[in-house]
Amino acid sequence: KPRLFSGMQPSADSLQLGNYIGALLQWKELQSTHDAIFCVVDLHAITVPQDPVQLRAATRRTAAQYIAAGIDPAQSILFVQSQVAAHPQLAWMLNTITGFGEASRMIQFKEKSQKQGADGTNVGLFTYPVLQAADILLYDAEIVPVGEDQRQHIELTRDLANRFNTRFGHTFVEPEAVIQKETAKVYDLQAPTNKMSKSASSTAGVVWMLDEPAVTAKKIMSAATDSGREVRFDSVEKPGISNLLTIYAVLSGRTIADIEREYDGHGYGDFKKGLAEVTVDTFSPIRARTLELLDDPAELDRILAGNADRAAGIADATLARAYDRMGFLARA
Ligand code: ATP
Ligand code: MG
Numbered sequence: 230k231p232r233l234f235s236g237m238q239p240s241a242d243s244l245q246l247g248n249y250i251g252a253l254l255q256w257k258e259l260q261s262t263h264d265a266i267f268c269v270v271d272l273h274a275i276t277v278p279q280d281p282v283q284l285r286a287a288t289r290r291t292a293a294q295y296i297a298a299g300i301d302p303a304q305s306i307l308f309v310q311s312q313v314a315a316h317p318q319l320a321w322m323l324n325t326i327t328g329f330g331e332a333s334r335m336i337q338f339k340e341k342s343q344k345q346g347a348d349g350t351n352v353g354l355f356t357y358p359v360l361q362a363a364d365i366l367l368y369d370a371e372i373v374p375v376g377e378d379q380r381q382h383i384e385l386t387r388d389l390a391n392r393f394n395t396r397f398g399h400t401f402v403e404p405e406a407v408i409q410k411e412t413a414k415v416y417d418l419q420a421p422t423n424k425m426s427k428s429a430s431s432t433a434g435v436v437w438m439l440d441e442p443a444v445t446a447k448k449i450m451s452a453a454t455d456s457g458r459e460v461r462f463d464s465v466e467k468p469g470i471s472n473l474l475t476i477y478a479v480l481s482g483r484t485i486a487d488i489e490r491e492y493d494g495h496g497y498g499d500f501k502k503g504l505a506e507v508t509v510d511t512f513s514p515i516r517a518r519t520l521e522l523l524d525d526p527a528e529l530d531r532i533l534a535g536n537a538d539r540a541a542g543i544a545d546a547t548l549a550r551a552y553d554r555m556g557f558l559a560r561a
Pocket of ligand 2: 426
């Protein structure tokens with residue numbers, strides 16, 4: 230089976246519907262056909278200030294949501310990045326073969342550093358993509374499923390693997406990005422031209438996986454809709470309804486055409502009611518399972534520790550290979 234690696238930053242309260250459709254759902258499908266490794270990237274999270282107590286809680290909550298959404302920690306490897314020391318170790322080595330100009334061209338860095346200003350930006354944010362390259366290369370990953378915004382980082386990862394291999398002899402596999410389809414993109418319910426995002430300035434249009442069912446239903450019932458009253462997919466004229474149709478189709482496993490047919494002649498209200506039901510049905514069991522897992526943090530920590538051991542078994546061997554190639558003196 231081809232090796233697959235993907236990760237997501239821990240988020241404080243809950244993951245959102247976009248994370249579920251754009252990441253977790255695909256991961257769950259891919260895990261049966263791939264040798265899959267999923268990571269909660271807490272080392273990346275500290276490139277913006279984090280409260281230590283909250284970071285720890287967010288890491289557990291995120292891992293619990295991966296499991297509740299169907300990532301099987303007995304089949305796939307599901308681990309926390311900071312528990313495998315090889316990640317920052319390899320990142321350091323890769324830093325020394327990354328050009329300053331090359332790193333400066335990363336769009337995510339430009340965008341995030343512009344927002345924070347030179348003094349609010351830290352050096353970790355600058356080398357973020359290099360740590361990401363280390364994450365991927367340590368596992369000889371062939372496939373990295375990511376959103377479109379990560380394409381450039383995977384390209385850098387390939388360049389670094391290739392550069393290292395050329396200079397020091399073949400060490401790393403060059404990974405391929407698997408970019409998710411536009412149909413897997415979810416927009417904000419209140420501002421349907423913006424991507425649904427956990428760091429949106431207003432979260433009225435964000436459906437959290439851990440929202441109570443009544444809250445989820447209410448958010449969907451009050452989603453912004455478009456003029457007219459026809460339930461029809463048209464992302465230009467009807468971005469609100471089209472977004473809801475996409476969510477409906479993905480969560481129910483039905484086609485958009487089929488759903489349009491069902492609501493033909495009905496108003497937006499009936500359609501939203503149907504979607505609210507589908508969404509609540511999807512997230513209720515995930516929410517319950519997440520809360521159950523969080524209720525026994527010792528057991529969750531044990532699962533994660535066991536998986537970190539499995540990850541380290543692979544990562545340490547790759548790191549040793551890279552150390553040797555680079556000319557580090559082996560510890561006798
Ligand atoms: P942030 O606002 O901090 O960027 P986010 O909610 O966008 O948070 P990320 O951590 O950037 O979440 O992304 C985690 C994963 O979820 C990625 O694979 C990303 O492509 C996917 N994802 C996030 N938001 C959406 C969305 N609205 N639609 C589809 N996929 C999404
Ligand atoms: Mg994002």
